[in-house]
Amino acid sequence: xxxxxxxxxxxxxxxxxxxxxxxxxxxxxxxxxxxxxxxxxxxxxxxxxxxxxxxxxxxxxxxxxxxxxxxxxxxxxxxxxxxxxxxxxxxxxxxxxxxxxxxxxxxxxxxxxxxxxxxxxxxxxxxxxxxxxxxxxxxxxxxxxxxxxxxxxxxxxxxxxxxxxxxxxxxxxxxxxxxxxxxxxxxxxxxxxxxxxxxx
Amino acid sequence: xxxxxxxxxxxxxxxxxxxxxxxxxxxxxxxxxxxxxxxxxxxxxxxxxxxxxxxxxxxxxxxxxxxxxxxxxxxxxxxxxxxxxxxxxxxxxxxxxxxxxxxxxxxxxxxxxxxxxxxxxxxxxxxxxxxxxxxxxxxxxxxxxxxxxxxxxxxxxxxxxxxxxxxxxxxxxxxxxxxxxxxxxxxxxxxxxxxxxxxx
Numbered sequence: 001x002x003x004x005x006x007x008x009x010x011x012x013x014x015x016x017x018x019x020x021x022x023x024x025x026x027x028x029x030x031x032x033x034x035x036x037x038x039x040x041x042x043x044x045x046x047x048x049x050x051x052x053x054x055x056x057x058x059x060x061x062x063x064x065x066x067x068x069x070x071x072x073x074x075x076x077x078x079x080x081x082x083x084x085x086x087x088x089x090x091x092x093x094x095x096x097x098x099x100x101x102x103x104x105x106x107x108x109x110x111x112x113x114x115x116x117x118x119x120x121x122x123x124x125x126x127x128x129x130x131x132x133x134x135x136x137x138x139x140x141x142x143x144x145x146x147x148x149x150x151x152x153x154x155x156x157x158x159x160x161x162x163x164x165x166x167x168x169x170x171x172x173x174x175x176x177x178x179x180x181x182x183x184x185x186x187x188x189x190x191x192x193x194x195x196x197x198x199x200x
Numbered sequence: 201x202x203x204x205x206x207x208x209x210x211x212x213x214x215x216x217x218x219x220x221x222x223x224x225x226x227x228x229x230x231x232x233x234x235x236x237x238x239x240x241x242x243x244x245x246x247x248x249x250x251x252x253x254x255x256x257x258x259x260x261x262x263x264x265x266x267x268x269x270x271x272x273x274x275x276x277x278x279x280x281x282x283x284x285x286x287x288x289x290x291x292x293x294x295x296x297x298x299x300x301x302x303x304x305x306x307x308x309x310x311x312x313x314x315x316x317x318x319x320x321x322x323x324x325x326x327x328x329x330x331x332x333x334x335x336x337x338x339x340x341x342x343x344x345x346x347x348x349x350x351x352x353x354x355x356x357x358x359x360x361x362x363x364x365x366x367x368x369x370x371x372x373x374x375x376x377x378x379x380x381x382x383x384x385x386x387x388x389x390x391x392x393x394x395x396x397x398x399x400x
Contacts, residue, residue, distance in 0.1 A: 124393075
């Protein structure tokens with residue numbers, strides 16, 4: 001891609017267990033994208049690297065970012081702050097890279113309220129039964145946690161109409177190809193292209 | 201693709217000499233699409249096959265189709281009628297195939313007035329100079345004809361903002377890939393996907 005063309009921001013959302021991570025991993029094998037790293041006030045876990053897994057901040061630093069409107073979205077969860085710093089997103093786009101925000105529904109709404117041009121992709125399971133099966137087979141969660149994730153998934157699926165695109169994860173390959181096609185097509189949108197041409 | 205999913209119609213337009221035919225030929229190598237065959241009242245030329253190059257109709261037959269609203273668009277040019285029959289387009293879409301309409305600006309406007317869901321792709325030259333070069337190097341047209349095509353191209357470029365997408369034909373491979381990505385992405389649009397899921 002012509003590096004002078006500005007990157008775009010894509011939200012990739014969808015219920016827990018739907019396979020977002022696997023699809024994105026596949027996509028990153030062939031595409032030079034910036035995966036947005038969240039900021040958080042929670043303590044680093046063993047092996048977590050600052051700036052790679054999270055930007056680890058103090059509560060004061062995080063609150064200062066909220067006050068300065070330096071976050072695209074943020075939330076408090078289990079007593080800790082989590083959020084998306086604007087800075088790295090903007091730097092990546094300025095450098096011509098597309099940005100992937102893997103965030104949940106509430107975060108997606110905040111981002112789109114601030115930046116309506118953000119493109120929203122919802123990853124859906126092939127069926128409800130398949131999602132249940134995947135969450136159970138993962139074997140990492142207690143039954144009560146699985147039930148909670150399924151309740152949350154139901155809410156997310158009911159609100160999928162808020163998104164621009166829906167990719168059904170039948171196979172990782174096909175889903176990654178579809179996300180790649182969406183990225184490519186969005187760069188062909190006539191408004192942006194006319195702007196690029198006028199800049200030349 | 202799941203054959204139960206209905207096909208969509210894509211208009212591919214752009215100035216004469218921009219390379220629409222070459223791009224589409226490349227695209228058809230890998231995609232099972234229906235290339236809409238126009239109806240016309242002009243006489244078949246040597247080697248032209250009815251139903252392949254055109255649907256050859258009498259003036260009475262063509263006028264009857266206009267009266268029955270059986271055409272997506274039509275025009276009169278040099279004393280002959282040309283138009284796009286609805287029937288084959290609809291049959292292809294019902295069978296789950298996407299349809300390509302290679303038509304000019306006025307025709308594109310008529311189609312979109314009747315069917316606003318039609319997706320419009322404009323193929324643009326990398327530069328004005330390149331378009332001039334291609335038209336001259338083709339060697340098939342007299343200078344006056346080339347000048348006329350360039351005037352028409354100027355009008356089409358000025359109205360490119362009417363389209364949904366713009367694909368710049370820098371290389372045939374890249375342009376065909378971008379058109380393919382647009383087709384794929386349009387099938388991921390959330391409205392259509394939610395409809396598909398509800399039908400299941």
